[in-house]
Amino acid sequence: MILLHTSDWHLGRSFHGTGLLESQRAVLDQLVSTVRERGVDAVLLAGDVYDRALPPADAVRLLDQTLAAIHAAGAQVVMTSGNHDSAVRLGFGGPLMAASGVHVRTDPERLAEPILLEGRDGERAAVYGIPYLEPRHLGQAWGVEPHHTPVMREAVRRIREDLTARGDDSDGRPLAAVVLAHLFAAGGHGSEGERDIGEGRHLDCEAEDPEALVGTLGQVPVSVFDGLDYVALGHLHGRQRMAEHVRYSGSPLPYSFGEWRQDKGGWLVHVDGGAVTRVEEVDWPGGRQLAVLAGPIAELLESAEHAWAEDRWVQVTVTDDERPEKALERLRTRFPHVLVFRHEPAGGRQERQKTYAQALRDAPSDLDLTTGFVHHVRERAATEQETALLETALTAARDKEAQA
Structure with missing residues (x-):
């Protein structure tokens, strides 16, 4: 069995005022091609499907088209809600969609009800979808401390209880235990593209300061997931391995200039004999890429070394001592997709002698x-x-x- 781990599509997002829909469409077309070409049995989408609780109509339409394409390519889908999603809206029609192989988990009370998947070679997996858990609400309801770690421990305890009761499959075949979760794992590397999920803070806008968005209060230790076969995490936008069996797929597109060096894609998870035997990267270089440039304006305009950035979205920092005349207008003659312009003199800004x-x-x-x-x-x-x-x-x- 092959599972494809992805997350953080953020459909409907804009990037410094520029719409991303066509770039999102291009990269999701590549995802569907991966499903078809690699014989993927199920796509695991670990939250932040949309960028906001009320997504625009064209974002909803793109999700609809992508799910239909994945189904046509022969794979099922397990999808959970993230902190950007409206759990109620994303979960609408879930029982009906399950009949066509699109399984949506947005209700915390159903997180211990697995989707039992069978691969094309007869392998079996129990896939548990944990939606984003709001600790302030669930802590009281579940009788645990209202913080991310105790709430997530309780969620995983319920899953372990179900696994123990279920044992092997009815005909003796072992089940691989796979979990989707949307959280900040301790030790993970964040960027300014993620919204903070620290307790007591809920940011609802883009910001340029990573420290303003990625805190420490909401971090969950990876040890919470010990003993599970694979944990497909969402929330952080950089693809990374927290442990051999606990990974972030990252977002399929860069959503901040802090992500411009990241290779975007997902993980192909191979299941054999009721266990995960191999995990491999898959890259999707779809959509317009990013570039971060800095230097004197003459060098930026004339040097052949910067030719690679001419068709990218660009953040540029001009380092001349004085702000060059018509700097942005001149830079756009070479880099038409400049989105962020900064002037930071190489020698530092001189302190004013007088107010x-x-x-x-x-x-x-x-x-x-x-x-x-x-x-x-x-x-x-x-x-x-x-x-x-x-x-x-x-x-x-x-x-x-x-x-x-």
């Missing part, structure tokens, strides 16, 4: 005052042409005042 209020008092003339304002705001002195325009405007203002 703006002091400079205002000390300006010897109105012209010095206005050109000083230009320099203060944009960190580049006014050009001769700009100085002339300001002088003309000041003269016109004085003449008008004299005529009043």
Whole structure:
């Protein structure tokens, strides 16, 4: 049996104001090709299917088309809700979809009810879907501390109880125990693309500071999953191995510039004899890729070393001492998909000798005052042409005042 572990599709997401739907469509087409070409028996989608609780219509349509394509390629789907999803909306129609091989787990009270999968070679697996668990709500309901680790321990305890009661399959064949979960595992490497799930904090927007989004309060030790055959994690966007049997697939696309060096894809999980015998990477280089560039503007515009970035979404940092004139406009002549522009002088920003209020008092003339304002705001002195325009405007203002 071959299982394909994926997560964090975030359908409907935008990237610095740019829609990602076509890139998401391209990478999901590659996922479906993997299902078809590798003979995948089931796709495990570990949460954050959508980017928000109320996804746009085109994102819902893309999910519908992708699930139909996976089914047509011969695989079943096990899908859970993440912290970005609305569990109720994602779970709508779940019992009906199960009849066609799309199994949705969004209700915490059903997490110990496995989906029993049989591969094309007769292998069997019990797949348990743990949706994102909100500790503040479930801790009280389950009689445990309202924190991520105790709540997840209770969820896994219920799964172990079911496995023990179930034993081997009815005809004596062993069952591989596979679990989907959406959480921050202790020791995992996050990025600024993930929303914080630390207790007491719920961010609902994109941010550029990774530390603002990825905390430590919500981290769950990997030891919680000891003894299970495979744990398919979602939430962190970088593909990574927490233990041989506990892994993040990462997101199929980069959703922050902090992910630009990551290879995106999933894991192919091979099950034989009721155990996981091999896990291999599968890459999906779909959609427009990212680039992070830095240097003097002349080098960025002229050096052949940056040609690889010309068709990518770009974050660029210009390191000239003064902010170059029309810097973003000039950069877009070579890199038309610049989304983030920064000016950070290579030698560091010089501390201002005077506050703006002091400079205002000390300006010897109105012209010095206005050109000083230009320099203060944009960190580049006014050009001769700009100085002339300001002088003309000041003269016109004085003449008008004299005529009043």
